[in-house]
Amino acid sequence: MIKFYDLYNLDKKIHNKILSKIKKIFNKGDYILGNEVFSFEKKFSKFVGSNYAVSCANGTDALTLSLKSLNLPTNSEVIIPAMTYCSTAFSILNAGLKPVLVDLDINKPTIDINQIKKKINSKTKVIMPVHLYGSTSNLSGIKKIIKSSKNKIYLIDDCAQAHGSLDDSSKNNKKIGSSADISCFSLYPGKNLGAYGDAGIITTNSKKYYKILKNLRNLGSDKKYIHNRVGYNSRLDTIQAAILNVKLKLLKENNKKRRIIAKSYEKFLDNKKITKLIYSKSCVFHQYIILSKQRKKLIKILNHNKIQYAFHYPHAIHQLKALKKKFPRQKYVNAERIANEGISLPIDPNLKKNEIKKIIKVINSF
Ligand SMILES: Cc1ncc(COP(=O)(O)O)c(C=O)c1O
Numbered sequence: 001m002i003k004f005y006d007l008y009n010l011d012k013k014i015h016n017k018i019l020s021k022i023k024k025i026f027n028k029g030d031y032i033l034g035n036e037v038f039s040f041e042k043k044f045s046k047f048v049g050s051n052y053a054v055s056c057a058n059g060t061d062a063l064t065l066s067l068k069s070l071n072l073p074t075n076s077e078v079i080i081p082a083m084t085y086c087s088t089a090f091s092i093l094n095a096g097l098k099p100v101l102v103d104l105d106i107n108k109p110t111i112d113i114n115q116i117k118k119k120i121n122s123k124t125k126v127i128m129p130v131h132l133y134g135s136t137s138n139l140s141g142i143k144k145i146i147k148s149s150k151n152k153i154y155l156i157d158d159c160a161q162a163h164g165s166l167d168d169s170s171k172n173n174k175k176i177g178s179s180a181d182i183s184c185f186s187l188y189p190g191k192n193l194g195a196y197g198d199a200g201i202i203t204t205n206s207k208k209y210y211k212i213l214k215n216l217r218n219l220g221s222d223k224k225y226i227h228n229r230v231g232y233n234s235r236l237d238t239i240q241a242a243i244l245n246v247k248l249k250l251l252k253e254n255n256k257k258r259r260i261i262a263k264s265y266e267k268f269l270d271n272k273k274i275t276k277l278i279y280s281k282s283c284v285f286h287q288y289i290i291l292s293k294q295r296k297k298l299i300k301i302l303n304h305n306k307i308q309y310a311f312h313y314p315h316a317i318h319q320l321k322a323l324k325k326k327f328p329r330q331k332y333v334n335a336e337r338i339a340n341e342g343i344s345l346p347i348d349p350n351l352k353k354n355e356i357k358k359i360i361k362v363i364n365s366f
Contacts (some may be wrong), residue, residue, distance in 0.1 A: 002355045004308035005190060005348045010254070014246050021242040033218070034238030040245050041201070044185075047164075047248065048177030050203035052210035055236035056217045059160045059186020062200035063091035065234060066156050066182040067126065069212040072097060076125040080158075081111040082316045083335035084130040087186075088158050089317045092128075100124070101317055103332040108278050109289065110137040112334070116145055126154045131162035133277075133312070134192065134258075134284035136176055140169035160186035161286035163193040164255045168281045177203045182213075187244060192258070192286055193251050195240040257349035258285040261356055265290075265345065268360045273298075275341075287312050290363070291341040298343060301366045307359055310344040 011018075025034065037055055045053035056062050067078070078092045082101040092099040100119050105112040109132040116127065127146065129137035137157065146153045157180040159165075165176045177183040185191075187199035204210055212229075215222055220231030262285045269276060275291040289312060292298050302309050316335040318327035345359060 001306045002308060002346055002351070002359065003348065004310055004344075004346050006350065007189060007194075010348065010350055011247070014250070018243050018246050021246065022239055025238055025242060031238050033235055034241070036238050036241040036245055037236055040236070040241040040248070043245065043248055044201055045203055047251075048175045048183070048203050050178045050183070051205040052207070053201055053203045054210060054213040054217060055199070055201045055241065056213075057200060057234040057236065058198040059158075059184060059188060059191075059200040060087040060091055061217070061232065061234040062160075062184035062186065062202045063087060063128075063156070063158060064095050065213055065216050065232060066184055066202055066209075067091060067095035067097060068216060068232075069182070069209050070125070070154055072125045075123070077119075077121070077123045078126040078128055079111075079116060079119055079124060080128045080317070081130050081132070081335065082318060082332035083109070083313065083338050084132060084158065084317060085160065085313060086317070086320055086322075087160070088128065088130055089320075089323060097125075098123075099317070099326075101327060101330065101332060101335075104334040104338070106334055107275065108334075109133050109135050109338070110280070111142075113138050113141040113145065116142065120145070120149060120153070122151060124149075124151070124153055126156055128156045128158055130158040130160075131165055131176055131280075133279065133289060134162045134165050134286040135277075136162060136165045136168050136280040136282065138169045139167050139179060154182070155180040156182045156184065159183050160188075161191065162284060163191065164251055165280065165284045166282035173282070178205070181206065182209055187240075192255060192284055193244065193247060195247075196243050197237070197240055199236050199240045199244065201236070254349040255284045258347055259283070261285070261347050261349075261351055262288050264356050264360065269363055271364050271366065273366065274363065285347050287344045288347045289338065289342045289344050291337060292343065293341055294366075295341055295343055298363070298366055301362060302343075305358070305362045307362060308346060311342060312344050313339065315339055 220229030
């Protein structure tokens with residue numbers, strides 16, 4: 001069996017280190033907002049090159065808190081790509097705002113910036129690109145659109161799948177998470193950097209938003225029993241932060257391994273029945289997706305050869321049961337194509353060479 005992702009195997013060399021750190025937390029008892037939390041925030045902001053980082057309970061909350069921190073009028077519009085995880089859209093609705101969809105670029109997993117302008121009006125307050133699969137959106141292009149717009153528009157990027165990717169659209173190649181107004185990361189276990197439970201982190205260069213976000217994630221409180229905002233209970237557990245402090249050290253190496261596997265797929269996958277997506281130059285390949293009009297047949301062959309696969313995602317945002325009614329008669333062909341034809345191949349950093357070869361051979365011969 002070639003597993004889709006083997007987290008146990010990936011982390012087994014650090015399990016003992018993590019256990020001894022957790023034992024130390026037992027002795028201290030600082031389970032909520034303990035030292036490990038602040039140390040992780042410092043290390044993560046240093047890693048992405050942002051001035052500040054505020055950890056929180058999960059990636060969905062990271063997005064919701066960020067939107068809430070802007071204090072926008074109800075029903076302000078937020079532009080997002082039509083293909084992303086449900087959380088991108090749900091966070092907008094839960095913050096009392098309105099998601100507006102834009103299709104993906106053809107054969108790319110990121111928002112088509114040429115179609116963004118058509119969706120901007122006086123209610124547009126945020127553009128929220130998603131660096132899907134670790135492939136970076138054209139941030140410089142989006143910043144130009146924002147600059148040329150009459151009203152104030154914020155840039156919040158959903159970096160849930162892009163820990164360590166670079167902003168390929170800028171000359172200075174800064175890391176994702178360092179150049180938007182606010183950037184949101186998920187630290188869900190299966191992410192490139194993942195905790196052993198739910199976790200998330202927000203980065204920003206703005207002291208103003210840093211202060212608001214810190215307050216919002218702690219029930220609107222900077223001082224015990226003083227609550228100056230209606231906030232959220234969305235703190236990162238000290239134990240999860242301790243795990244993340246150990247795992248952050250492995251991120252660079254694991255991203256490198258993901259890139260090497262993706263390079264093999266790019267070079268050696270060769271079959272007219274499949275289409276390879278175009279990923280950004282510094283993509284960290286949270287997932288590697290190919291498209292096939294004959295997906296059912298391909299799945300059968302992968303099953304037969306005991307190769308695990310997944311779908312990211314089988315429904316575009318306007319196709320989700322919970323959201324269908326909000327986007328009547330809307331069509332986004334490139335997003336729908338990924339939903340209908342996309343299949344995610346194993347990209348576990350520890351895949352063996354012979355396993356990668358087998359995956360390529362099976363796909364090339366179907
Ligand atoms: C693109 C995207 N946005 C947001 C999220 C939400 O993160 P979480 O699951 O940590 O709430 C995810 C997680 O899967 C994601 O992939």
